[in-house]
Amino acid sequence: MTRDELQDKIITILTEDFEFEQPGLDDNLRDDHNFDSIDAIELLGKIELILGVSLSREEKEKAMTIRTINDIVDYIETIENSRNK
Amino acid sequence: MLNRFIDCIVTLICWSWFIFGFIFFFSWAYAAAVLFSKNTERSFQRLNSLFFQIFFRIVRLTSPSHSIEIDEDVAAIGSAVIVSNHLSYLDPLLLIALFPRHRTIVKTRFFTSFVFGWIIRKSGYLPASSEGRFSSLMIKQMDSMESYLKEGGNLFVFPEGTRSRDGKIGSLNKGALKIARLSKAPIYALQIDNTDTLFTPGKFFFNTRIKNQITVKLIDSLHPEYDHNPPSTSQLEDWVHMAFAKSLK
Structure with a gap:
């Protein structure tokens, strides 16, 4: 999946499942969209479905520092790359 | 003057249970649970529940003008996310006493305290942040939340966060509703009344001499079809607001 496709997929999830309105790629998810740690955990479940893998506790903990959509895409790419090594 | 003195003595007796009850009776049981229990979290939750059941027995013995009435429907709740109004510090203690299998969300700073922090971590409670x-x-x-709830556990939360000073429902924290959605759990709304008459926010002493009935009632329950028609968090929030508004009429 390309970065643009991944980005679109994340925006669709945030819009449809998390009720975001017109999220920007560099919006602060917490401050601008009230995205909290429970949302992050729900999103991680959806990322697992996208990647078709189960995330480890350590990988999940890293996700808790995510602040923007760009961070989410970076995070997914990092996981993907580490799994493909 | 005499009344004030009685309030003072009763308050000291009740709060003494927290220190001496724990040191002399429960600290050993918690230690045994850590060493020997196959499910430490479940054992800690049961011990917490028993600790506060005894606390409320002491309250009722020392303040006989107060009674506590719990709806039968409330005591039967299991495998659910429970949301309740919040009037007094006694509310979480009352719900812990009521539900032997419980988790709740606790202010994060409590997790750093030495003994209390250890107990709430072992009990499976969640930090607010x-x-x-x-x-x-x-x-x-x-x-482990989904399996915990499926196995009969309850998560109770006060979605207003802090105690209400005027009895009205304030803005709601959506965390519990998000957890319900994520874990596909039903939601039960409870109404607690008159705990603030016994222990008023901002006061140090129990108000022991007034005739008062503390009640816990089931206002409503929601069993969403998470697999076929999952509700959004906002829809769940609207439902909770409506349930509480209905109970205040």
């Missing part, structure tokens, strides 16, 4: 070192704890508790 997952900043920094608490992210690991939050992920751990959330990983």
Whole structure:
């Protein structure tokens, strides 16, 4: 999946499942969209479905520092790359 | 003057249970649970529940003008996310006493206290914030939340966060509703009344001499079809607002 496709997929999830309105790629998810740690955990479940893998506790903990959509895409790419090594 | 003196003595007796009850009776039981229990979390929750059941027995013995009435429907709740109004510090203690299998969300700063922090961590409670070192704890508790609820456990939360001073429902924290959605759990709304008459926010002493009935009632329950027609968090929030508004009429 390309970065643009991944980005679109994340925006669709945030819009449809998390009720975001017109999220920007560099919006602060917490401050601008009230995205909290429970949302992050729900999103991680959806990322697992996208990647078709189960995330480890350590990988999940890293996700808790995510602040923007760009961070989410970076995070997914990092996981993907580490799994493909 | 005499009344004030009685309030003072009763308050001291009740709060003494927290220190001496724990040291002389319960600290050993918690230690035994850590060493020998196959399910430490479940054992800790049961001990917490028993500790506060005894606390409320002491309250009723020392303040006989207060009674406590719990709806039968409330005591039967299991495998659910429970949301309740919040009037007094006694509310969480009352719900812990009521539900032997319970988790709840606790202010993060309590997790750093020495004994209390250890007990609430072992009891499977969740920190209100997952900043920094608490992210690991939050992920751990959330990983097991769905199975915990399916096995009969309850998660109770006061979505207003802080105690209400005027009895009206304030803005709601959506965390519990998100957990319900994520874990596909039904939601029960409870109405607690008159705990603030016994222990008024901002006061140190129990108000022991007034005739008062503390009640816990089931206002409504929601069993969403999560697989076929999953509700949004906003829809769940609207439902909780409506349930509480209905109860205040």
